[in-house]
Amino acid sequence: MNAKGQAAAPAMGQGSTDVGGTETTMVRATGLTKRFDDYVAVDGIDFEIRGGQAFGFLGPNGAGKTSTMRMIAAMSPVTSGSLEVLGMDPTTEGSSVRARLGIVPQEDNLDNDLSVSDNLLFYGRFFGLDTRTLSARIEELLRFVELWDRRDARVQTLSGGMKRRVVIARALINEPEIVLLDEPTTGLDPQARQLVWDRLYRLKQRGVSLVLTTHYMDEAEQLCDELVVMDRGRIVAQGPPRQLIEDYVTSDVIELRFRDGVPADTDVLQAKLSTMARDVEVLADRVLLYTDDPTGTAGAIDASDLKLAGTLTRRSTLEDVFLHLAGRSLNE
Numbered sequence: 001m002n003a004k005g006q007a008a009a010p011a012m013g014q015g016s017t018d019v020g021g022t023e024t025t026m027v028r029a030t031g032l033t034k035r036f037d038d039y040v041a042v043d044g045i046d047f048e049i050r051g052g053q054a055f056g057f058l059g060p061n062g063a064g065k066t067s068t069m070r071m072i073a074a075m076s077p078v079t080s081g082s083l084e085v086l087g088m089d090p091t092t093e094g095s096s097v098r099a100r101l102g103i104v105p106q107e108d109n110l111d112n113d114l115s116v117s118d119n120l121l122f123y124g125r126f127f128g129l130d131t132r133t134l135s136a137r138i139e140e141l142l143r144f145v146e147l148w149d150r151r152d153a154r155v156q157t158l159s160g161g162m163k164r165r166v167v168i169a170r171a172l173i174n175e176p177e178i179v180l181l182d183e184p185t186t187g188l189d190p191q192a193r194q195l196v197w198d199r200l201y202r203l204k205q206r207g208v209s210l211v212l213t214t215h216y217m218d219e220a221e222q223l224c225d226e227l228v229v230m231d232r233g234r235i236v237a238q239g240p241p242r243q244l245i246e247d248y249v250t251s252d253v254i255e256l257r258f259r260d261g262v263p264a265d266t267d268v269l270q271a272k273l274s275t276m277a278r279d280v281e282v283l284a285d286r287v288l289l290y291t292d293d294p295t296g297t298a299g300a301i302d303a304s305d306l307k308l309a310g311t312l313t314r315r316s317t318l319e320d321v322f323l324h325l326a327g328r329s330l331n332e
Ligand SMILES: Nc1ncnc2c1ncn2[C@@H]1O[C@H](COP(=O)(O)OP(=O)(O)OP(=O)(O)O)[C@@H](O)[C@H]1O
Pocket: 036, 039, 040, 041, 059, 060, 061, 062, 063, 064, 065, 066, 067, 068, 213, 215
């Protein structure tokens, strides 16, 4: 207990509050480029990740998110441009960079035949940690991810959500200053996702910087302080999630569904609807009306001769930002 009677924060990430405050640059990329033969996967991007932040790369499949992560993780060399991770060059100082990172890959690469705690033990030995230190850390980490009671279970017997939490615990074994998570909740059911989000949120509260990729807008909105939105290797927008929504789209969206499907003559439809809202997006199955005056727009819709099956009014999301910037949906 500390002077205020609160339980002391676990050892993980200790020091990161000193060295990793928001004034500290954890990762800086300038003109960062990754090419696979002639294919440009990451096309000259600039970004800066500051300490204690949850920083997200949001974008559809193939946007270049994983390629960017792999360069930060010193797992894939930079083709051109510059990249600095914790003040080091990951291309020439790869092992020093990796020693201070935690990595949660897209695929759970646990040893299914080993127990939960042995997975952490063997991973920890790579970092040269002795058995006593490791035992204490394994207990603390498995309690943190709420899997201490499953410590002796073979990984094979765990659910997908539990496995993901084991990978997160494993990534923390070396007390990293930055944890890189590649699509941390892809494939998990809603309840398992909530649990992972909750643990990541707590980790951030302890001063650990999180860098994650996702193609889920709700994950980006829930977890990230700062986002870059990527499409086809480039950054199309950058900022805090709420700021991006404010900057690029209206406060509300009214979705229209038509009785006989979206009318084929989209030019006529666009012209008619554009008098009712600030922006109109015609999709295959519905039309989106972007408005800062949902009541006024709803009134104009009611007074029109549109043959509608139904309408839905909702707050704008990052999905709308992406649609506005890229002209297509995030998960298309
Ligand atoms: N080793 C590789 N060799 C050739 N092309 C690659 C390689 N790795 C990735 N790519 C290509 O680079 C592009 C960007 O891939 P990347 O995995 O970085 O995207 P992503 O945004 O993470 O998408 P996903 O959500 O599917 O992982 C894709 O078109 C992919 O096919």
